[in-house]
Structures are given as C-alpha cells and as structure tokens.
Amino acid sequence: MRRFRGFVVKEFYHIFRDYRTLLILFGMPAIQLMLFGYVLTNEIKDAKIVIYDPSRDVVTRKISDKILSSGYFVLERNLVSVAEIEPAFKQGDVKLALIYEPGFAGKLEKTGKAHIQIIGDASDPNTANMLVNYASGIISNYLVSMNSKKVPLQIIPEVRMMYNGELKGVYMFVPGLMAMLLMLISALMTSLSITKEKELGTMELLLVSPMRPSQIIIGKVFPYVFLAFIDACIILVLGKLVFGMPLLGSVFLLLLESFLYICMALSLGILISNITNSQQVAMMISLVALMLPTILLSGFIFPVENMPGIMQVLCHLMPPKYYIIIIKSIMLQGNGIEYVWNETLILIGFTALFLALSIKKFKVRLA
Amino acid sequence: MRTILYIIQKEFLQVFRNKSMLPIIFIVPIVQLIVLVNAATYEMKHIRVSVVDLDLSSTSRKLVSKFQGSPFYRIQKTSFSYREAEDQMKRGNVDMILQVPAGFEKKLLKEGQAKVQFVINAINGQSAGLTNAYSTMILLDYNREVVLENATPAMMAGIRSIQTDYSYWFNPKLNYKTYMVPGILVLLVTIIGLLLSGMNIVREMEIGTIEQINVTPIRKIQFITGKLMPFWIIGLFELAFGLSVGKLLFNIPMEGNLGFIFLSAAVYLFVILSFGLLISTITHTQQQAMLVSFFFMVVFILMSGLFTSIESMPPWAQKLDRLNPLMYFIRIMRMVLLKGSGFADISRYFWSLVVYAVFIVSLAIWRYRKVA
Numbered sequence: 185m186r187r188f189r190g191f192v193v194k195e196f197y198h199i200f201r202d203y204r205t206l207l208i209l210f211g212m213p214a215i216q217l218m219l220f221g222y223v224l225t226n227e228i229k230d231a232k233i234v235i236y237d238p239s240r241d242v243v244t245r246k247i248s249d250k251i252l253s254s255g256y257f258v259l260e261r262n263l264v265s266v267a268e269i270e271p272a273f274k275q276g277d278v279k280l281a282l283i284y285e286p287g288f289a290g291k292l293e294k295t296g297k298a299h300i301q302i303i304g305d306a307s308d309p310n311t312a313n314m315l316v317n318y319a320s321g322i323i324s325n326y327l328v329s330m331n332s333k334k335v336p337l338q339i340i341p342e343v344r345m346m347y348n349g350e351l352k353g354v355y356m357f358v359p360g361l362m363a364m365l366l367m368l369i370s371a372l373m374t375s376l377s378i379t380k381e382k383e384l385g386t387m388e389l390l391l392v393s394p395m396r397p398s399q400i401i402i403g404k405v406f407p408y409v410f411l412a413f414i415d416a417c418i419i420l421v422l423g424k425l426v427f428g429m430p431l432l433g434s435v436f437l438l439l440l441e442s443f444l445y446i447c448m449a450l451s452l453g454i455l456i457s458n459i460t461n462s463q464q465v466a467m468m469i470s471l472v473a474l475m476l477p478t479i480l481l482s483g484f485i486f487p488v489e490n491m492p493g494i495m496q497v498l499c500h501l502m503p504p505k506y507y508i509i510i511i512k513s514i515m516l517q518g519n520g521i522e523y524v525w526n527e528t529l530i531l532i533g534f535t536a537l538f539l540a541l542s543i544k545k546f547k548v549r550l551a
Numbered sequence: 552m553r554t555i556l557y558i559i560q561k562e563f564l565q566v567f568r569n570k571s572m573l574p575i576i577f578i579v580p581i582v583q584l585i586v587l588v589n590a591a592t593y594e595m596k597h598i599r600v601s602v603v604d605l606d607l608s609s610t611s612r613k614l615v616s617k618f619q620g621s622p623f624y625r626i627q628k629t630s631f632s633y634r635e636a637e638d639q640m641k642r643g644n645v646d647m648i649l650q651v652p653a654g655f656e657k658k659l660l661k662e663g664q665a666k667v668q669f670v671i672n673a674i675n676g677q678s679a680g681l682t683n684a685y686s687t688m689i690l691l692d693y694n695r696e697v698v699l700e701n702a703t704p705a706m707m708a709g710i711r712s713i714q715t716d717y718s719y720w721f722n723p724k725l726n727y728k729t730y731m732v733p734g735i736l737v738l739l740v741t742i743i744g745l746l747l748s749g750m751n752i753v754r755e756m757e758i759g760t761i762e763q764i765n766v767t768p769i770r771k772i773q774f775i776t777g778k779l780m781p782f783w784i785i786g787l788f789e790l791a792f793g794l795s796v797g798k799l800l801f802n803i804p805m806e807g808n809l810g811f812i813f814l815s816a817a818v819y820l821f822v823i824l825s826f827g828l829l830i831s832t833i834t835h836t837q838q839q840a841m842l843v844s845f846f847f848m849v850v851f852i853l854m855s856g857l858f859t860s861i862e863s864m865p866p867w868a869q870k871l872d873r874l875n876p877l878m879y880f881i882r883i884m885r886m887v888l889l890k891g892s893g894f895a896d897i898s899r900y901f902w903s904l905v906v907y908a909v910f911i912v913s914l915a916i917w918r919y920r921k922v923a
Contacts, residue, residue: 208842223868224859274892296711306719307889320715336702339694340666345673376838463837468575480590495589
C-alpha cells in the first residue's frame with residue numbers, strides 16, 4: 185500500500201509541477217462558460233435588412249418603422265430598384281429584403297388587400313427561416329392593431345415553456361460542457377499520460393517494478409479523477425452563481441453520477457492507451473474520434489431527435505449522451521434516481537465493457 | 552533549397568510510415584464529415600406530442616388531425632389527464648403537450664374566441680422556440696379554415712389584410728446540410744493542421760531528436776519551411792478531397808470560383824500551421840501542446856459562426872472575433888460556394904487573412920530558437 189501511495193504522489197507531482205497544463209485545465213471551464221453564457225446565443229438580433237419601397241406612403245412607412253424598432257432588424261439601406269437585391273446578398277451582410285408593392289396604402293384602402301414580399305438569404309437556412317417568421321409576425325401584429333373591428337372566431341394559443349421559461353441557453357450548455365470537459369480530462373489526459381511513459385521508455389521501468397499492473401494503472405488515473413471532479417464542481421458553482429442555473433435535484437446524486445461518468449471516461453482512456461504506442465496517435469484518436477462526436481452527437485448542441493435514423497443509432501452509442509440526459513433530468517427537472525436508473529445502468533455497462541477490453545488488451549511486456 | 556527538400560522528404564516519410572496516423576489523417580475526417588453533417592441539423596422533425604383533448608368536439612378533433620398530418624409532429628399519446636401527460640414529459644418521452652380545454656368549441660362559436668394550450672419542454676431553448684413557431688403556424692392555418700367555414704360575410708366586412716409572400720434565395724428548400732458542409736470542412740482541416748504542426752516540433756523536443764537538428768547547418772527558416780510544407784500540402788489535399796465528397800454525397804452547390812477557395816485556403820493554412828508552430832515553441836511536452844491547441848481551437852470554433860450567428864454576439868465579442876482566423880475562412884467558403892460571391896465581395900476577409908498570416912509567421916519564426 186505504501187508503494188502505491190508513493191506512486192500516486194509521484195503522479196500528483198508530475199501534474200502540479202506543470203503549471204501550464206493546470207492553468208488550462210482550470211481556466212478552460214471558466215472561459216468556456218463565459219463564452220457560452222455571454223457570447224453565443226441562438227437569438228437573432230440586429231440582422232441587416234434592405235427595403236425596397238416604391239410607394240412610400242403612411243402605411244409602408246409605419247410597417248417599416250415597426251420592423252426596424254423590433255430589435256431584430258437594422259436597416260442597411262433603402263434600395264432604388266429590385267435588381268440591387270442580389271448584389272446586396274452576395275456581399276454577405278444583408279440577411280433579408282423587404283419589398284412593398286407600388287401604391288400600397290391605396291390598394292389596401294380600396295380592395296382591402298395588399299402585398300409584401302419578404303426574401304431571405306437562405307444560404308443560412310435557419311436564420312433565414314426565423315427572420316422571415318419574425319418579420320411576418322410583426323406585419324400581422326400591425327394588421328391586428330390597424331383593424332378596428334375584431335377578427336371573428338379566433339383560436340388563441342396559450343404557450344407555457346416548461347423548465348426553462350426564458351429559453352436560456354445556459355440550461356443546455358452547462359450539462360454539455362460538463363460532459364465534454366470531463367471526457368477531455370479523463371479520457372484524453374490519462375491516455376496521454378500512459379502513452380507518454382511508453383514513448384519515453386519509462387513504462388518499461390514501471391513494469392519491472394514490484395508494483396502490479398493494476399496498481400500502476402490505478403495510480404496513473406487517480407489524480408485525474410481528482411482533477412475532473414474539481415472541474416465538474418467549478419462548472420456547477422459558476423453555472424449556479426453567474427448564470428443562475430437551477431439545481432433542483434439532489435446534489436449527492438449528481439456528484440455520484442458524475443463520478444460514474446468519470447470512471448467510464450477513464451476506462452476509455454485506459455483502453456486507448458493500451459492499443460496505441462505514441463502520444464500523437466492516442467491524442468488523434470481521442471480528439472478526432474471522441475471530442476467532435478461528444479460535442480455534436482450527444483445532444484449538446486443539436487437535438488438527437490432531429491437526426492436521421494442511422495445517426496440516432498450512432499448517438500445511442502455515445503456515452504456522453506446518457507450523462508447529459510441524467511444531469512439535465514436531475515438539475516432542471518429535479519428528478520430522482522427512479523427517473524434515470526436506465527441511463528445509469530447503461531453508463532455502468534459502458535464502463536464494464538471498456539475495462540474488460542482494456543484488461544484483455546493489456547500487455548505486461550512492451551516489445 | 553536542396554536542404555529544404557530533404558527536410559520535406561523526411562517529414563513525408565515520417566507521416567507515411569506511421570501506419571496508424573495515415574487513416575487518422577485521411578479517412579477519419581471524411582467519415583466525420585459525413586457523420587457530422589448529418590448530425591448537425593436544426594431541422595425539426597418528429598416533435599413528439601401528447602394530446603389532452605378534454606373537449607372532444609369536431610373542431611378540436613380537426614385541430615388534432617392537423618397536427619397529425621404535419622410531418623413535423625408525431626402524436627405519441629392521447630389521454631384525458633394532464634397530469635399523466637406531464638409525467639411523460641418529465642420522463643423525456645414527449646416534447647410538447649397540446650391541451651384543448653373542455654367547452655372549447657362552444658366558447659369559440661359563442662364568444663368568438665377560445666384558447667388552446669401548448670406546453671413545451673423548453674430545456675433546449677432553441678428547439679422550444681422552433682416548436683412554438685411551427686405550432687402557432689399550424690394553429691393559424693387551421694384558424695383561417697375555421698373562419699372561412701363558419702364566418703358570415705357580415706362578420707368579415709371592413710377587415711383589411713396584408714398578404715406576405717416569402718421566398719428563400721440561394722437555398723429555396725432550406726437544406727441545412729449545404730450550409731454545414733463548408734463549415735465542417737474548415738473545422739476538420741483546421742483540427743488536422745493545427746494538431747499536426749503543433750505536436751510536431753514539440754515531439755522532437757520531447758524525444759530529444761531536436762538536438763540533432765540544432766547542431767546541423769540547417770538554417771532556422773529552412774527548418775521551419777521544411778516542417779510546414781508537408782502539412783500545408785496535406786491540408787490542401789484534404790480540403791480538395793473533402794470538397795469532392797461534399798459535392799458527390801451532399802450535392803453542395805459550388806456557385807463561385809473554386810480558385811478563390813483554394814487561394815484563401817493556401818493563406819489560411821499558413822495561418823493555422825504557423826499558429827501550431829508558435830504553440831510548439833512555447834510548450835515543452837506534447838501534452839501541453841495538445842491542451843493549448845485544444846483550448847484555442849474550442850474558442851475559435853465556437854466563435855467562428857459555425858453554429859451560431861456572429862451578428863448576435865455582443866459588440867465586444869465581435870471585435871475580439873477579428874482575431875479568429877476560422878471566422879474569415881468559414882465566411883469565404885460559405886459566400887463563394889453557396890452564393891457565388893466574387894473576389895470583390897470576399898476581398899475584405901481575404902486580405903485580413905493575408906495580414907494575419909504575415910504577422911503570425913514572423914512571430915513563430917522569431918520565437919523559434921535553435922537551442923534546446
């Protein structure tokens with residue numbers, strides 16, 4: 185046991201003396217939280233539009249005013265001809281064009297009907313779709329206020345947003361960031377630290393020491409459990425204090441599940457280091473094959489339900505997905521273990537699988 | 552010149568002899584392109600709805616069938632208890648509850664106004680917003696039908712209407728994939744370029760072989776050129792390969808001149824590779840180099856406008872974003888490929904990249920010392 189303790193102490197020295205790595209490990213969650221919290225939003229503000237208004241009457245001016253004062257749009261310029269629309273789009277900044285028909289107010293007065301055309305730059309299809317919706321919403325609101333008489337037989341939707349009334353993005357990215365960073369620290373850092381010993385040849389020394397292979401591996405990964413745990417706490421505390429992320433469920437359960445996830449990632453890291461011999465390969469596997477899928481296939485940014493069938497099958501093979509479901513369920517819905525035991529079992533299964541594979545692949549001799 | 556060629560030859564040999572690196576450099580990115588482009592979608596499909604229809608009138612049934620008929624929705628369950636539906640939402644089985652209160656039809660016909668409820672799981676704010684937009688749109692359409700069927704001309708007199716038509720240019724079917732392919736391609740080229748160059752010199756330092764190079768008459772500039780050239784070629788090749796895959800599999804439009812793309816890519820890769828080189832001169836181990844590159848990469852990627860729009864970021868962040876090379880290149884790719892923008896349109900971004908390249912190459916060369 186003393187031997188083992190000495191080994192763990194050595195690993196801690198390794199890590200704590202490398203202040204660059206530490207700085208990044210602890211600075212990264214903070215900076216990424218800030219980025220997600222303050223910088224990245226899916227809301228659209230100040231989209232540039234161009235307006236072609238040949239009639240220039242009271243009604244069109246009022247509609248344009250309403251649209252420009254909504255906060256979603258700012259006027260880039262007024263066009264003099266329809267032909268200017270395409271170059272405006274091609275220069276890249278203009279997102280929407282608004283075209284009134286000539287004699288707008290007159291037509292509206294006489295026939296009760298008038299036309300507006302909205303053109304969106306759909307090279308960015310989502311933004312275009314939302315902007316077109318906003319603009320037509322503003323126009324129909326204006327119409328309601330203009331009509332003195334009430335439109336008959338109206339069905340009014342009453343919308344209630346559950347669990348996240350203000351549609352804050354922070355509710356999505358705190359769980360996502362935890363999944364990503366814990367994976368990074370646990371899987372990537374451990375696999376690198378083990379392959380490094382192989383690359384430098386010091387693994388040979390460890391293997392001929394009286395320590396058992398299991399002790400070496402456990403000693404290697406132990407400090408990273410610790411680091412990963414601290415990072416998880418940093419994210420949780422910052423998320424709570426700075427962004428008001430709720431924590432409705434039990435903190436104990438949350439930490440327990442995080443511990444399980446860290447173990448899963450560590451066993452994955454051990455597996456990677458057992459099948460590779462150089463840091464470069466280990467890193468490439470971890471980064472290219474783990475990080476991007478963790479970000480994109482776990483439901484962190486893009487909801488899993490929207491993906492095509494085969495992709496969804498792939499998503500089910502991504503352990504972070506289950507962890508994200510668990511955290512969201514505990515933090516935002518205040519659910520207990522009875523709602524998430526299914527996902528928990530799956531994570532345990534993954535851990536067992538990776539461990540079994542790495543034990544099978546483990547070699548006591550290197551050459 | 553011959554010295555440079557030798558170093559290039561050595562680097563290529565090293566890359567191509569490493570059997571486990573080859574698939575990672577050439578196959579994994581392409582697989583990722585295919586997988587990720589399919590995954591990165593905001594298109595809403597199959598919103599799972601639980602219906603609680605307490606009215607059971609012909610009007611409410613018709614409304615429910617409207618949702619059923621829409622490709623965006625899938626009715627998961629119909630029940631008469633709101634509590635049951637909410638429990639389903641808690642378990643994550645439904646995304647939205649559509650509740651029609653009792654006496655809905657009567658109220659609508661008598662008082663001319665009635666309410667229905669959409670209860671939406673809003674943990675993912677973005678999807679919730681879209682779900683709300685779609686649902687409201689279906690309701691409005693249905694409302695129009697109801698008015699046409701039941702309203703008398705007297706009721707409609709004096710009501711004016713403005714008709715809005717909309718059209719989507721450059722991508723009329725709102726295909727999200729064509730938007731994502733150019734962006735994800737940039738991402739993959741960047742990751743490979745930055746990591747390969749960032750780890751390269753540090754690796755020689757860690758193993759100790761850098762000493763052998765330090766004592767040779769190879770000059771600093773020759774060494775750096777020799778180190779960077781192979782990755783520059785690999786990067787360009789990868790971009791070309793990725794573009795062909797994008798064209799063949801996703802049929803992405805190529806409206807503009809591909810020459811502009813490769814011209815910008817050549818400059819862009821210089822920026823990325825020198826950035827990696829710079830990282831490798833300020834770190835001592837591969838682990839550090841990897842973490843530093845990872846850190847910058849995540850910040851660059853998130854702020855590049857790949858997933859979220861740059862215009863909606865706060866002004867200080869937009870100013871900061873001028874230091875982000877990914878932002879320029881993703882813009883150029885999207886503008887040229889999707890909209891067919893010409894050189895005049897992209898010149899602002901192109902010249903920014905050139906300035907960036909000159910600056911960062913000189914910084915990297917200045918930082919690199921031929922001592923261990």
